[in-house]
Amino acid sequence: MDPARPLLEIQEHDTAIDRLQARIAALEAGADVAAALAEANEAERVMGELRLKLDELSRDQQRFEHEIDSMSQKAAAEERRMYDGSVANARELDSIRHEVDNLKKRRSDREDELLGLMEVREELEAQEREADTRSTALRARVDEVGGIAAEELRTLTDEVKERTEKRAALAETVDPEYLELYENLRPQKKGVAAAELVDGVCLGCHEQLSSVYRDRLKRVEGPKRCEHCRRILVI
Numbered sequence: 001m002d003p004a005r006p007l008l009e010i011q012e013h014d015t016a017i018d019r020l021q022a023r024i025a026a027l028e029a030g031a032d033v034a035a036a037l038a039e040a041n042e043a044e045r046v047m048g049e050l051r052l053k054l055d056e057l058s059r060d061q062q063r064f065e066h067e068i069d070s071m072s073q074k075a076a077a078e079e080r081r082m083y084d085g086s087v088a089n090a091r092e093l094d095s096i097r098h099e100v101d102n103l104k105k106r107r108s109d110r111e112d113e114l115l116g117l118m119e120v121r122e123e124l125e126a127q128e129r130e131a132d133t134r135s136t137a138l139r140a141r142v143d144e145v146g147g148i149a150a151e152e153l154r155t156l157t158d159e160v161k162e163r164t165e166k167r168a169a170l171a172e173t174v175d176p177e178y179l180e181l182y183e184n185l186r187p188q189k190k191g192v193a194a195a196e197l198v199d200g201v202c203l204g205c206h207e208q209l210s211s212v213y214r215d216r217l218k219r220v221e222g223p224k225r226c227e228h229c230r231r232i233l234v235i
């Protein structure tokens with residue numbers, strides 16, 4: 001057996017431990033919870049804005065209703081004056097008629113505006129209900145993510161411990177010269193220091209080794225290295 005062979009399994013544990021530790025670091029930084037919280041806060045901000053707009057619309061609506069009411073009363077009073085005989089002057093009557101027409105026209109415009117406003121309000125109310133539901137769901141999600149993160153953290157920590165123990169046991173079985181080279185190479189090779197040679201291809205860099213070089217490898221004492229990436233080859 002190639003004395004470098006146990007390095008492949010060590011490599012697998014080391015790669016897994018690197019990945020697990022990166023995930024643990026992210027969980028400890030609370031990245032997932034922070035992201036869920038940011039989303040929940042944003043949903044609440046949107047809902048707050050909608051509520052402000054609805055309050056404003058509500059005030060406008062009251063103001064319009066009041067104006068319409070007061071124009072109706074005024075028009076009715078003017079109309080009474082036209083017909084109760086208290087005004088005889090034709091020019092004055094004309095002026096009152098003109099005023100009544102004017103009031104009715106303005107009231108009709110206001111009524112159209114009021115209708116438009118109520119349509120907008122209905123639309124905003126629907127959006128507000130949706131935002132409320134969304135915000136409640138996101139707030140629950142924050143709690144859930146926090147719980148999941150704590151649970152995942154425990155699982156990952158256990159897995160790191162288990163793999164570290166297995167790795168240590170394997171390391172005992174490897175020639176110290178191989179292990180030292182492996183450990184020195186790993187930081188320089190993006191965490192991958194040992195790779196299998198399959199059909200003349202190094203699985204570390206996926207390059208084909210020349211037949212001349214492969215011939216030469218047969219006579220190498222100690223760790224065999226890839227001609228291209230210099231990783232330890234497991235043959």
Ligand SMILES: [Zn+2]
Nearest residue numbers: 202205226229
């Ligand atoms: Zn290579």
